[in-house]
Amino acid sequence: METELINTDFIEEAQSWVINNQGLLIEYAVNIAAALLTLIIGFIAVGMLTGGMNKVLKARKIDSTISDFITSLLKYGLLAFVIIAALSRVGVQTASFVAIVGAAGLAVGLALQGSLSNFAAGVLLIGFRFFKAGDYVEAGGTAGTVHSVQIFTTILMTPDNRMIVVPNSKILSDNIVNYSKEKTRRLDLVIGVSYTADLQKTKEVLTRILDEEPRVLKEPAYRVAVNELGASSVDFIVRPWVLAEDYWSLKFDLLEKIKNELDANGIGIPFPQMDVHLFREEKA
Template sequence: MDVLDSSMSWFEKNQEVLLQYAVNIAAALVVLVVGFIVAKIVASSIEKVLDKRNVDHTISQFVASIVRYALIAFVIIAALSRVGVQTASFVAIVGAAGLAIGLALQGSLANFAAGVLIISFRPFKAGDFVEVSGTSGVVKSVQIFTTILTTGDNKEVIIPNGSILGGNIVNYSANDTRRIDLIVGVGYGADLAKTKQVLRDVCEADSRVLKNPDITVGVHALADSSVNFVVRPWVRSSDYWGTYFDLNENIKNALDEAGIEIPFPQMGVHLSKD
């Protein structure tokens, strides 16, 4: 009986403290439950918003996961603080760990951030022919950390997104039409008006050359051994290389038929007797 009376006496004396602890524990549980639900809702909402903006689904899932776990960490810290646990040192440890991880993964994080920006602002997309980081090729896919190109000789090149965003991006497929720039050299004895007409006729005879914008043919430079003409027809982007190669061949044949000389480097050797 003495032990029971002693226990009852202890509970009566500490009733207020125990009640306070019970309230704090209940509040911490409520914070945890509500916080977990809110974290899930916020993460899901962010994922849906990114998907509606046509952001790559892998990226939207990754961002949503980061936001969710960050909110959960905050909720846990808040719950521990509610029950009287000193969280200052815990926050410092988490912050130090986050800093260490960030420094260790700074290259990967930079590539991830660049991947998000590439997908968001779309300087290019899958199927475009681009030149990035000194490499030209067709974009096969844009992933979280890298972009994959397929070169003209069918090599697969994997380029970190950070290096792409940090340099110049040339997208040859961005517009429907492109201009072909050719330099054609003829001899100084050639009739310039006749040469100009021959070059224009060759371009106009090719059905892939567009009528608008007009073809530009003109004297570009008076070089050391030739008069250089610039020939600039416009074509559809998909016809660029086929037209480029064919025009070079057709121009050579047309100038030969017209008797117009195409000069080439020559070296004269003079022998003398001592």
């Protein structure tokens, strides 16, 4: 009987509290709903805004490394703003919250100095434009085609389609070799022939091969010359200029054609050899 009285009293008190604080409950419910609505609309708006900005930047021929970096930076900044706005709707003092976040950010920043250096390096890479998306580079101890520059990392794709993620600070602190920066490249080949070979004839064969190859540029002019008298061969340098996109295909084709033409003209290509002389000691 006492339990029923206690339950009845509790229910009556709860009902009385709800009636007396009905306005406050409605206000809290409205604020929570408004905060959730702010988050949902804000996230959707941020996605649409950053996606639209990325499309506009690419439509204006802005390099994708720059557009991706800017949109990523804008996205996270706007998301932070949306979260703060939603918290303010439920009564959280945003000024205090910002101060707390700032203090926490300082502590996290001290603990994550490497990440901050990667971020700063990413800004510098975008600003100085050492490379762009699609360039083939050697950087950070690896090589590949630049896919994108993110806030903290740079994405490279290798010729065999492997993805390499390199910290931005590692790229900036190391040498950067950009093979795609210029439209033309010089192809450097070293062709060794036998010491018994006719050097003039060899030079004529190599020159004719370059003259007949349409991918070899006329300007700058190519060079064919004796470079070194090696241990077992006379080494010619063959240095034609080519378009950057023709570099590898032309290199493979020239090496094959040079070998075939030298064989057809009786010009030998030596390989390292060692003569071993054995002496037999006669017994007394």
